[in-house]
Amino acid sequence: MKITVVGAGNVGATLAQRLIEKNFADVALVDVVEGIPQGKALDMRQSANTLGFTHKITGSNSYDITAGSDIVVVTAGIARKPGMTRDELVGINAKILREVIEKSLAVSPHAIFVIVTNPVDTMTYLTLKVSKLPRNRVFGLSGVLDGGRLAAFIAEELNVNASDVTPCVMGEHGGSMVIYPRFTIVNGKPLSELVDEPKQKALAERTVNGGAEIVAIMKTSSAFYAPSASVAHMVNAVATDSGAMMNCAAYLESEYGLSDVVIGVPVKLGRGGIKNIVELPLNAEELAALKASAEAVRKTIAALPAQ
Ligand SMILES: NC(=O)C1=CN([C@@H]2O[C@H](COP(=O)(O)OP(=O)(O)OC[C@H]3O[C@@H](n4cnc5c(N)ncnc54)[C@H](O)[C@@H]3O)[C@@H](O)[C@H]2O)C=CC1
Numbered sequence: 156m157k158i159t160v161v162g163a164g165n166v167g168a169t170l171a172q173r174l175i176e177k178n179f180a181d182v183a184l185v186d187v188v189e190g191i192p193q194g195k196a197l198d199m200r201q202s203a204n205t206l207g208f209t210h211k212i213t214g215s216n217s218y219d220i221t222a223g224s225d226i227v228v229v230t231a232g233i234a235r236k237p238g239m240t241r242d243e244l245v246g247i248n249a250k251i252l253r254e255v256i257e258k259s260l261a262v263s264p265h266a267i268f269v270i271v272t273n274p275v276d277t278m279t280y281l282t283l284k285v286s287k288l289p290r291n292r293v294f295g296l297s298g299v300l301d302g303g304r305l306a307a308f309i310a311e312e313l314n315v316n317a318s319d320v321t322p323c324v325m326g327e328h329g330g331s332m333v334i335y336p337r338f339t340i341v342n343g344k345p346l347s348e349l350v351d352e353p354k355q356k357a358l359a360e361r362t363v364n365g366g367a368e369i370v371a372i373m374k375t376s377s378a379f380y381a382p383s384a385s386v387a388h389m390v391n392a393v394a395t396d397s398g399a400m401m402n403c404a405a406y407l408e409s410e411y412g413l414s415d416v417v418i419g420v421p422v423k424l425g426r427g428g429i430k431n432i433v434e435l436p437l438n439a440e441e442l443a444a445l446k447a448s449a450e451a452v453r454k455t456i457a458a459l460p461a462q
Pocket residue numbers: 161162163164165166167185186187188230231232233234235244248251254255270271272273275296297300328376377378379382
């Protein structure tokens with residue numbers, strides 16, 4: 156297998172490291188900054204003897220090295236600074252995305268695209284429109300990361316392991332994100348039965364603000380350890396054709412009564428990308444929250460620059 160990571164910054168380089176250390180695919184790392192992808196790839200290659208991986212990792216400013224990739228992960232773009240929303244990145248990152256998708260697709264016409272760049276729901280939508288690929292081959296990072304955050308906060312609150320939690324976070328990777336306590340399972344029981352409503356709300360609020368919390372603490376960077384781990388988890392499901400269900404930013408065609416919009420929903424991932432979208436039996440209130448979230452994404456989609 157061959158995996159390309161575009162953007163050799165915090166998320167991209169950490170992801171490339173996670174992938175090469177798993178030793179199941181060659182990794183190509185691309186960035187516009189001269190020397191950075193080359194240097195980071197060279198540095199990682201020099202850990203092969205100690206770590207024992209045998210696949211190749213290369214870095215370049217040219218897409219030549221990415222040719223024939225099975226999966227392209229796009230992390231290229233600008234990260235937000237304290238006080239900014241992800242939506243404020245839409246103009247600048249849309250320009251970057253268009254270039255990255257066109258150049259990647261030209262040399263890897265059969266690739267699956269995993270989008271990380273923010274605002275991720277809108278960037279995933281843009282990728283679908285620019286590439287004209289079928290929707291199973293384009294999806295974005297959202298619910299795996301947001302669910303991982305919810306699991307971490309639940310673990311602290313209930314004194315359980317994060318791995319005891321099967322989280323359910325859907326909708327926009329942004330302010331209208333929806334946390335579903337009925338579908339978040341802790342050691343076999345729904346969160347809605349384990350903590351009272353004020354506590355559920357507090358956990359949800361911290362999850363919605365999970366990215367901003369880290370930006371506010373670090374000031375010069377947004378999160379990248381949990382994001383890169385989340386993407387590696389998604390890539391692994393594709394590479395192993397596992398069929399594992401996880402919440403990703405996906406294009407809807409009537410699922411949940413929504414169409415022509417990208418939001419986070421449960422999907423099953425395998426070798427061809429999205430195998431199918433899973434429709435949870437949401438009640439009227441839960442569905443209304445998801446629809447409101449889709450409306451929020453539509454507003455950002457409407458703000459996409461024409462070119
Ligand atoms: N969807 C999600 O859950 C998450 C999304 N993100 C987003 O991912 C993006 C990257 O975040 P970081 O890695 O922390 O930022 P970063 O600033 O550390 O890295 C971004 C890299 O993209 C490169 N780049 C810029 N324009 C490019 C182009 N045209 N072609 C190739 N490379 C280009 C930059 O040179 C830089 O190395 C941001 O938009 C951030 O908001 C980050 C974490 C989670």
